[in-house]
Amino acid sequence: MTDLTAMPQWQHLEALASSIRDQHMRDWFTQDEDRAARMQVESCGLYLDFSKNRVTDEVMQALFSLADAQGLNEKRQRMFSGEAINTTENRAVLHTALRNFSDTPVLVAGKDVMPEVRATLKKMESFTQAVHGGEHKGYTGKPIKHVVSIGIGGSFLGPKIMTEALSPYRSDAVRIHFVANVDGCHIHDVLNGLDHAETLVVMSSKSFTTQETLQNTESAKAWFLQQGGTQQDVAKHFVAVSSNVDAAVEFGIAKENIFPMWDWVGGRYSLWSAIGLPIALALGFANFKQLLEGAHHMDKHFATAPNDRNLPVILAMLGVWYRNFFDAQSHVLLPYYHYLRGLPAYVQQLDMESNGKMVTQQGERVSYPTGPVIWGSEGTNGQHSFHQLIHQGHGIIPADFILPLNVPNQDDTHHAMLASNCFGQSQALMQGKTYDECLADLANKELQEDERARLAEHKTMPGNKPSNTILFDSLTPHTLGALIAMYEHKVFVQGVVWQLNSFDQWGVELGKALGNQVLAGIQGDVDEAKFDTSTQQLIARFKHANAPE
Secondary structure, eight states, X not given: OOOGGGSHHXXXXXXXXXXXXXXXXXXXXXXXXXXXXXXXXXXXXXXXEOOSSSOOHHHHHHHHHHHHHTTHHHHHHHHHHTOOOBTTTTBOOXXXXXXXXXXXXXXXXXXXXXXXXXXXHHHHHHHHHHHHTTOSBOTTSOBOOEEEEEOOTHHHHHHXXXXXXXXXXXXXXXXXXXXXXXXXXXXXXHHTTOOGGGEEEEEEOSSSOOHHHHHHHHHHXXXXXXXXXXXXXXXXXXXXXXXXXXXXXXXXXXXXXXXXXXXXXXXXXXXXXXXXXXXHHHHOHHHHHHHHHHHHHHHHHHHHSOGGGOHHHHHHHHHHHHHHHSOOOEEEEEEOSGGGTTHHHHHHHHHHHHHOOSBOTTSOBOSSOXXXXXXXXXXXXXXXXXXXXXXXXXXXXXXXXXEESOOTTOOHHHHHHHHHHHHHHHHHHHHOXXXXXXXXXXXXXXXXXXXXXXXXXXXXXXXXXXXXXXXESSOOHHHHHHHHHHHHHXXXXXXXXXXXXXXXXXXXXXXXXXHHHHHHHHTTSSOGGGSOHHHHHHHHHHHHHTSOO
């Protein structure tokens, strides 16, 4: 494959970046009254204003040309059709099949996977209704009132953040608690105060061997037995989402309460699968289905909309523009909605685990930057802390401002203040404040001229800082599904452009393997001499601190 940076489309973009680097967005808005109207797209309940970006129409067309040259259309079709595009693991990538509400079959190795997907959804629906209706009871005959969801990575972040984001839709039937951290304090705090006879544990691990998840589940089981349950009673209080049926049954889980996983669904894309069972239990199955339908709506948009009206493609190529031609090393997400506060962490895993790579699909080292650092928090909180760096720090940090136009059960003043801060921040980042404007503001402050000049320098903000603004009427399950799918497809497009396999995670796998080896060293099962001297030293200090008196 041709080196990306040698492609004429890339070199054209380099020339464009050089030609506009010293131009200011503030001037573009003054000179072009149609800019905002032209640089906006609306679909799937989401509205995107991308006019506050350091791009011209020519730049956008050049970015789309690069995507075309990298085979976006063909590679997108290969993903949707079930080809093994995860080439290092020879797997299909079919999280889209989990929310496929069309009658179109999806083939993996010649087999239509849709019947099994639909059967799993039906099983989730039946189980959710049985718990909510009190038909699935604990071993003492009490109905289930608490659900403890145990997972790690995507099997934790997906259910937790989606449930948190949709708090207004929560069912009164059960309360959901999430555990991921292997730190024993977490599982202890969650279980403390719960009635074991009213508690259901959902364990999510494809292999049923994930170190953190298995240990937390074993601790939950020990707690259950200590409270009075028996090994036989485990079947009424523990369910699993796993492909390792034998291990789950041996643990004590009833075979009918084991929900399947497939190797064509990566962990960071798994909330749409049975990994989403805690979401269904928290919100009710009808709302979980709406989440899937919103994502399906975005899938259709991504598959059919032209590049210049395609939400994921536009966002992806803007990200490429800043990462590769403006040396932007990070991208910040700023949700202006309390319940969406976990979104930056969710997209962080999605993006950084997918495109944090330095080798192309062909196994060659890249000569250009790939995935940026993704970070962020609630927008209004950030305004009083890290926004300072975005406004006046060196370089640029592209931002996504995210806001629902309507919020249930909130008075108009609160929400108007929220919106005004959101819009004001994006305006300030774009517009900035010149030295002369700052100097004029200080004219009547009874300052010496040199002091006024010095303070004006400190107050000057260059502006020209890029951002997107994403709006939606309200955060419904359908809208959230579309929003998450939009970011999934954005990551896919960038992986195509950067020639990466966005669906493996060998760095994560190495961390897991070494963690298991070090645990064996701590427990005395392997010779500590196999580790480097620093790790030996750390193990020794830990063992000494935990040695019996």
